[in-house]
Structures are given as C-alpha cells and as structure tokens.
Amino acid sequence: SNYTYSARITPNVSSIIPASGIAGQLVTIVGSNFIPDQTVVSIGGTPCSLINVTSSRIVCTVNSSPAGNQVVLVTVSNIGLSNSNVQFRYALQVTDVSPSTGSLGGGQWIRITGDGFQASNVTVTLCQQLCQSISIISNNLLTCRTPAMPLVFTDRSCNVTVNAAS
Numbered sequence: 001s002n003y004t005y006s007a008r009i010t011p012n013v014s015s016i017i018p019a020s021g022i023a024g025q026l027v028t029i030v031g032s033n034f035i036p037d038q039t040v041v042s043i044g045g046t047p048c049s050l051i052n053v054t055s056s057r058i059v060c061t062v063n064s065s066p067a068g069n070q071v072v073l074v075t076v077s078n079i080g081l082s083n084s085n086v087q088f089r090y091a092l093q094v095t096d097v098s099p100s101t102g103s104l105g106g107g108q109w110i111r112i113t114g115d116g117f118q119a120s121n122v123t124v125t126l127c128q129q130l131c132q133s134i135s136i137i138s139n140n141l142l143t144c145r146t147p148a149m150p151l152v153f154t155d156r157s158c159n160v161t162v163n164a165a166s
Contacts, residue, residue, distance in 0.1 A: 009033055011074045011082035020089035021062060023115045026051065027088065029058040029072060038077040043088050044070025064139050067092040067116030067164045092116040097160050106132065106148035112160060117142045119164030127158035 013031040021027065027048070029041060034053055041048040041060050048060035058074065067090050074082040094114040102108040112124065118139040124131040131144030142162070149156070 009079055011039070011076045011079065013072055013074055013082045013086045016072050016086055016088050019087075020091060022091050022093045023062055023064045025062045027060060027062055029060070029074065030056065031058075031074070031082070032056055033076065033079070034058055034074060035076050035079070038079075040075050042073050042075075044090065046070075062088070062090075064115050065090050066139060067119035090116055092119070092162050092164055094160060094162050102146050104149045104151055106146045108146045109143050110146060112142050112144065112162065113140060114162065115140055116164070117162065121165035123163050125161045125163075127156065 011031065011033045013029055015030045017028045017030065032055065034055055034057070036053045039050070039053045039058065041050065041058055043062060044065040046063050046065040048062055051059040051061065069087040070090050071084050072086045072088050073084055092114065093116060094112060096113045098111045099108070102110070116139065117136050122134060122136060122142070124134055124142070124144045126146060127149060129147040129149065132147055133145040134142060136142045
C-alpha cells in the first residue's frame with residue numbers, strides 16, 4: 001500500500017489582498033485548487049467567514065484575531081491543507097476608552113475596547129506616557145492604570161495608543 005502526496009491537488013495560496021487590515025474587513029485569497037462547498041479558511045487559527053469560493057479565489061470576512069502577522073491557511077475537505085507561507089498582518093484597533101476623563105495624578109483604571117489585544121508585548125500610552133499596569137481581558141478589551149501627567153498641564157486631551165510587538 002502506498003500514499004501519494006500530490007502537488008496537482010494541493011490547495012495553494014499565492015497571495016491575500018489586502019495583506020493587512022482589521023476585523024470585519026473583506027479579503028481576497030488568490031491561489032489554486034480551492035473547491036466550493038469543501039473549503040474553509042483560517043487566519044491565525046481564526047475562521048475567516050466565507051463569502052465566495054471559486055477554484056482560484058476566495059473572498060471572506062476577517063474575524064477578530066491577535067495583532068501581528070498571522071498565517072493564512074486553506075483547508076479543502078478530503079484533500080488537506082494549503083501551504084502556510086502567506087501571512088495577513090492584523091492591525092490593532094482602538095474603538096473606545098472609558099472613562100475618558102481623569103486626574104493629572106493618574107492611577108485611574110480605564111477600559112480600552114478595540115481588537116487585536118491578545119498579541120505579544122502590548123503597551124498602552126496616554127500623552128506619550130506608558131500606562132503603569134496593563135491587564136488584557138480579551139482580544140477586544142484591556143484595562144490600564146493611567147500614568148501621572150506633569151502638573152504644568154491644564155486640561156489636555158491625549159491620544160490613547162495601543163502597540164504590540166511584531
């Protein structure tokens with residue numbers, strides 16, 4: 001008895017367009033040997049919601065995943081897995097900060113909602129000052145303890161920035 005690995009039937013991912021983005025975004029995966037009704041896609045291990053599948057193109061909606069480079073993988077039932085050398089760069093996204101006002105002395109716990117927070121080495125800054133402590137609750141929620149601001153500041157609105165190591 002033999003088993004043959006066949007390049008002729010192996011799903012092949014050649015590119016993903018666009019190559020980076022956020023949850024809810026449509027992407028097109030270009031390649032070959034995709035089979036409608038037998039194909040599933042994952043990006044970073046998270047299912048990509050299929051919209052359309054042809055033998056050479058897949059259109060799907062990206063779901064929530066940790067920020068950074070994530071492997072695009074196509075599985076065809078009764079055939080197997082695609083190559084795993086194509087990646088999608090998942091961007092961090094901040095959608096809300098609550099509460100949005102606090103004292104110059106810092107020390108207030110704030111909730112930051114968005115997407116991609118379960119990446120590695122996440123940092124949060126307010127007015128270019130690092131949060132004192134960060135707790136990642138989920139891929140969509142983290143909390144941080146606000147840093148103190150110099151007392152020379154009067155009321156000041158600051159950007160809240162979340163970054164992750166690549």
